Amino acid sequence: MKKTKNNDVIDIRNENTKVFLQRGKLGSVLDKVDKLFDFNWVFIILVTMLSMGTVLGTFLYVTYGVGAMNEIFVVKMLDDGLDKGEWSAAIGFAAGFLIARVLEAPLVGILDIGGSIMTGVGIGVPAVFLSQEKLTFVITNPGMAILIGAALGIAIGLGIYLIRLSSPKEGLNLGTEIMMGAGNQTGAFLGPLVLIAAAIYNPIAGIGAGIGGLLFFFLKKPIVGGAILGSMLLGIIPAYV
Amino acid sequence: MLYVYAIIIGVLVGFSIGAGAALMFKAPSKQGLGAFRTLGEINGSEGDPISHFGFGLGFFITSAAAAAGTGALTQDVQHRIIPNWAAALVSLGNKKAPDKQIMIKSPIRMGIAGAIVGVVIIPILIGIPQLIPEKISVIAKGILGSAANWLFKYVMPVLFLLAALSASKFVGLWSIGLAVIFQFTSGNSLPGIILGIILGSIQQEKGYKSRHFILMLLIVVTLWILIAYFRGLFTTNVDKWLAFKT
Numbered sequence: 001m002k003k004t005k006n007n008d009v010i011d012i013r014n015e016n017t018k019v020f021l022q023r024g025k026l027g028s029v030l031d032k033v034d035k036l037f038d039f040n041w042v043f044i045i046l047v048t049m050l051s052m053g054t055v056l057g058t059f060l061y062v063t064y065g066v067g068a069m070n071e072i073f074v075v076k077m078l079d080d081g082l083d084k085g086e087w088s089a090a091i092g093f094a095a096g097f098l099i100a101r102v103l104e105a106p107l108v109g110i111l112d113i114g115g116s117i118m119t120g121v122g123i124g125v126p127a128v129f130l131s132q133e134k135l136t137f138v139i140t141n142p143g144m145a146i147l148i149g150a151a152l153g154i155a156i157g158l159g160i161y162l163i164r165l166s167s168p169k170e171g172l173n174l175g176t177e178i179m180m181g182a183g184n185q186t187g188a189f190l191g192p193l194v195l196i197a198a199a200i201y202n203p204i205a206g207i208g209a210g211i212g213g214l215l216f217f218f219l220k221k222p223i224v225g226g227a228i229l230g231s232m233l234l235g236i237i238p239a240y241v
Numbered sequence: 242m243l244y245v246y247a248i249i250i251g252v253l254v255g256f257s258i259g260a261g262a263a264l265m266f267k268a269p270s271k272q273g274l275g276a277f278r279t280l281g282e283i284n285g286s287e288g289d290p291i292s293h294f295g296f297g298l299g300f301f302i303t304s305a306a307a308a309a310g311t312g313a314l315t316q317d318v319q320h321r322i323i324p325n326w327a328a329a330l331v332s333l334g335n336k337k338a339p340d341k342q343i344m345i346k347s348p349i350r351m352g353i354a355g356a357i358v359g360v361v362i363i364p365i366l367i368g369i370p371q372l373i374p375e376k377i378s379v380i381a382k383g384i385l386g387s388a389a390n391w392l393f394k395y396v397m398p399v400l401f402l403l404a405a406l407s408a409s410k411f412v413g414l415w416s417i418g419l420a421v422i423f424q425f426t427s428g429n430s431l432p433g434i435i436l437g438i439i440l441g442s443i444q445q446e447k448g449y450k451s452r453h454f455i456l457m458l459l460i461v462v463t464l465w466i467l468i469a470y471f472r473g474l475f476t477t478n479v480d481k482w483l484a485f486k487t
Contacts, residue, residue: 030349037264037348043272046257046264050274050319053253057314060246066312066370067247069254073397075313076389088468089393092423092432095464099457100439109269112276113258114316131471142246160272175405175412175442179435182397182404189396190388197388205380225303228310228385232373235380 040164044157050113051153052146054122059145062130070118072190078123087131094124100174102156106163111156112176121152191224198231208234247367251359255323259355262324263348279320283328288341293329297322301362308366309373310381311389322362327354394429401434405441412441419461426469436461 036042053069060067061075062082068075077090098120105111125148129138138144195213199206212230213223261274262283273280286292300317307315331344331354344350370378398420405416416437423433440461443454469475 030347033349034347037260038271040272042260042348043264043274046261046274049253050257050261053250053257056246056250056253060243060250060367061312064243064312064367066308066314067250067367068313069316069318070313071316072307072311072313072385073389073392075311076386076393079386086428088427088472089429089432092427092429092464092468093435096432096435096439099460100435105272107269108277109271110265110273110275110277110280111261113261113274113319114276118316118319164272175408175438178404178408178412178438178442179401182401185400185404186392186397189392189400193388193391193396194384197391198384200387201380201384205384209384221299222303225306228306228381231384232306232310232377232381235384236374236377239376239380 040161044154044161047111047117047157047160048150048153050117051121051156052149054117055126055139055145055149055152056142058122058126059139059142062126062139069122071187073186074119074123078127081127081130085131087127090123090127091131094119094127097179098124100176100179102159103163104174104176105160111160115176115179116156117153121149121156125152187222191222191227194224194227194231198227198235201231202235202238204237205231205235208232243367243371244364247364248360251361251363252356253359254319254363255327255355255357255359256352257355258319258323258359259327260348260352262327262355263346263351266342266346275324276320279324282321283324283345284342286325286328288328288332288335288343288345290329290332293325293332297325297329305366305369307385309369310378310385312370314363314366318362318366323355323358324351326358326362327351330354330357393431398430398434401431401438405434405438408438409441409445411445412438415441415444422465423468426465426472426474428472432464432468436464 057067057069058078061078068078074093077093081087081090097115101112101116101120105116111117126139126145129135129148138148191213195206195209198209209227209231211234212226212228214226215230216223216226219226257274262279264271265273265275265280267273268280282296283293286296300315300321304315304317304322307313328345328351331347331350332341335341335344338344402416402420406413414437416434419433419437419440420430421433423436424430427433440454440457443451443457447453
C-alpha cells in the first residue's frame with residue numbers, strides 16, 4: 001500500500017509496477033497528470049464533458065436524424081415527441097431515472113451514465129425544451145446544445161460532489177436494482193419483437209430477419225443485430241422487383 | 242458539418258468515459274463514471290487487449306446496425322465499446338506488467354485512449370446511415386419503429402410493473418397506483434411505475450414520515466402536475482372523462 005500526502009490510499013502499486021509505468025519520458029509525464037485525478041473535483045469536469053457530448057448527440061439526432069446516444073426504444077420516446085408532440089413519456093421516464101441515479105451515485109461511488117446522462121440529460125432535458133415551441137432553439141442550435149449540456153453536467157457533477165462532501169454514508173435504497181433487472185430484461189425482448197415486426201412488414205424481410213437472427217444465435221450473439229441486418233438486406237428486394 | 246460535430250462528440254464523450262472507467266476501479270472512495278456492469282465486463286477481460294477488443298467489436302456491430310436503421314447509437318457505445326476498446330489500446334504494451342490491468346487503472350491514459358476511440362468510431366457510426374440507400378432505411382424504420390413501439394408501449398410497462406410487484410408490498414402499491422394515474426395523464430404508465438418503484442423503496446426503507454419520502458413524494462406530485470398541465474388534462478371536458486367508449 002502506498003499512501004499520499006493526504007493519507008489516501010491511491011493504489012496498490014508495488015515498486016516493479018512503478019518502474020514499469022514510469023519508463024520513458026511520456027510515461028512519467030502521464031503519471032504526473034494521473035495525480036490530478038486524485039482530486040475529487042475532476043469528476044465534475046468529466047461529467048460536464050460527457051453531458052456536452054451527449055446533448056450534442058441529441059442535437060445531431062433532432063437535426064440530421066442520427067446520433068442520439070441511447071437505446072432504440074428510448075430514442076423512440078423522443079420520436080413520439082418530434083412526430084406527434086407527445087413529450088410526457090420521454091420527460092417522465094427520463095426524470096425518474098435521472099433522479100434515482102444522481103441520488104444513488106454518491107453512495108455507491110459510480111454514477112450510472114445510462115440512466116443519468118444518456119437518458120436523463122440526453123433525452124429527458126432536451127424533451128423539456130423541445131416540448132415548448134419558444135424553447136426549441138436550445139436543442140436545434142449546436143452552440144446552445146453544448147451550453148445546456150455543460151450547465152447540466154456542472155449541476156449534476158457539483159450536486160454529487162457536494163452530497164459526497166456533506167453527507168455521511170447513509171444507505172438509501174431507491175429501488176435501482178428492481179429497475180435495472182427490468183431494464184435488462186427489456187433489452188432481451190427487442191430481438192424477438194424485431195423478428196415479428198419484420199415478418200409483419202413483409203414476408204421477405206421476415207425471412208431475412210429469421211436468417212440473420214439464426215446466424216447470430218449460432219454465433220452466440222444477441223439475435224437483435226442479426227435480425228435487423230437480415231431484414232434490411234432481404235427486405236430491400238421487393239423495392240426493386 | 243455533421244462530421245465536425247461527430248468528432249467533437251467523440252473527443253468529449255471518449256475522454257470522459259475512458260477516464261471515468263479508470264476511476265471506477267477506485268470506487269467508492271473516488272467517484273467513478275460508468276456503470277457496475279461496465280466495471281464487471283472490463284474485469285472480465287482481465288487486461289487482455291484481444292478479449293477487450295473482441296468484446297467491444299460484438300457491440301460495435303449491433304450499434305452500427307441500430308444506427309443504420311434508426312439513427313440511435315444505443316447505450317453500448319458509452320457502456321461497452323469505448324471503455325473496452327480504450328482498455329484494449331492502453332493494455333497493448335503491458336505483456337510484462339506485473340498487474341495486467343495497471344494501465345486501465347490510469348485515468349489519463351484511459352482518457353486519451355477513449356478520446357482516440359471516440360474520434361474514430363462516432364463519425365463511423367454517424368456516417369453509416371448516410372452511406373446506405375434511402376430505401377433500406379425506410380424498411381429499417383418501418384420494422385424497428387413498430388418493434389420499438391410495442392416494446393415501449395406494452396412490454397416495458399409490463400416488465401417494470403411485474404418487477405415492482407415481485408419486489409415488495411410497498412413498491413407494488415405505489416407502482417400500481419402511479420401506473421394508472423400516469424397512463425391517463427402522460428400516455429404511458431412507465432414513468433409512473435418507475436417513480437412508484439423509487440417511492441415504494443424509500444417508504445420501505447425509511448417509512449412514510451421520513452424527509453426522504455416526503456421530498457420524493459413532492460417531486461412526483463410536481464412532475465405529475467407539470468405533465469398534466471402541459472398535456473391539457475386540467476382543461477379536458479368532464480364529459481370526456483365519463484365518455485363511454487363502445
